[in-house]
Amino acid sequence: MTAISSAERSLRRSGLWMAIALVLMAGVYVRALAFTPEEATQGLAQKIFYVHAPSAWVAFLAFGIVGVTSALYLFLRDPRLDLFAASAAEVGTVFTTAVLVTGPIWGKEIWGAWWTWDARLTLTLFLWFIYLAYLVLRTAVEEPGRRARYSAVLGILGALLVPFIHVSVYLFRTLHPMPVVLRPGRPLLPGSMLITLASSFTVFTLFFVALLARRYAWARLVDARAQGEAERADASK
Amino acid sequence: MPPNNGGFMVAAYVAAAVIYLSYAAWLYWRSRSR
DSSP states (O other): OOHHHHHHHHHHHHHHHHHHHHHHHHHHHHHHHHSSOOBTTTBGGGGGHHHHHHHHHHHHHHHHHHHHHHHHHHHHOOHHHHHHHHHHHHHHHHHHHHHHHHHHHHHHHHTSOSOOOOHHHHHHHHHHHHHHHHHHHHHHOOSHHHHHHHHHHHHHHHHTHHHHHHHHHHHSOOSSOOOSSSSSSSOSSOHHHHHHHHHHHHHHHHHHHHHHHHHHHHHHHHHHHHHHHHHHHHHTO | OOOOOHHHHHHHHHHHHHHHHHHHHHHHHHTOOO
16 A cells, blocks of 8 residues: 555544544533533633643643654654654644633633733743744744754653643642642542543543544645655656 | 623633634645545
8 A cells, every 4th residue: 555545544534533523522512511510619610621621631642742752753763753743733732722712711700810920821821832833843944854853852842841831730839720630639529520521531532633643644645745746756857 | 609600611612612623624624635
């Protein structure tokens, strides 16, 4: 099977996964909005948590993948690792955008302010800037080897922020709430809210995998077509 | 009595849906095999 037909097959399969993930996302929305109890002190605004926290988890997962695949690229120099890292970075940036939009809406109601220069918020904003710069860098460098090397270094540096953001609520005096599930000891949520949150985390992760598969298949297809054109140009010389 | 703040909840859910659906639609149409 040629590289082009293999990428085209992956594209078709990923379309199906995207459709399944979107249906499940709709299910999470219905469950969170209509079948999850209202929190006593924050009211309905607390339900923003069911889209905000899973988006943040997926963003961190995506940038973790960027860090690992970028490091592997620097050792192995396999161009597929570079394409995979770039795909994860783009999808991760979309999830971070959702985090940075939904968080302030919750903050305005609960804190009375859209934004505060709290450690976790600020670091997440900088993470978003780093991966925007990563995506711009990829469009600015044309030579594939150099683009992959520069991107890998920036991708690793950005991923180093992720563990800091996770522990920032313990390291610094911040306004951001402490973890209620990913914490030492038992989760602090009652059962029905925990089920909503767990299904939301699962479905957001599946949605991420489907988007990543699609983005990576597309990147492979573009790459395979460019290589095919370069080979034809060489052959005609 | 919990506060009556359903508007914030709806705004956040709509904003997230717009971001995710826009990206998924852009990615799907842009990458459709020609």
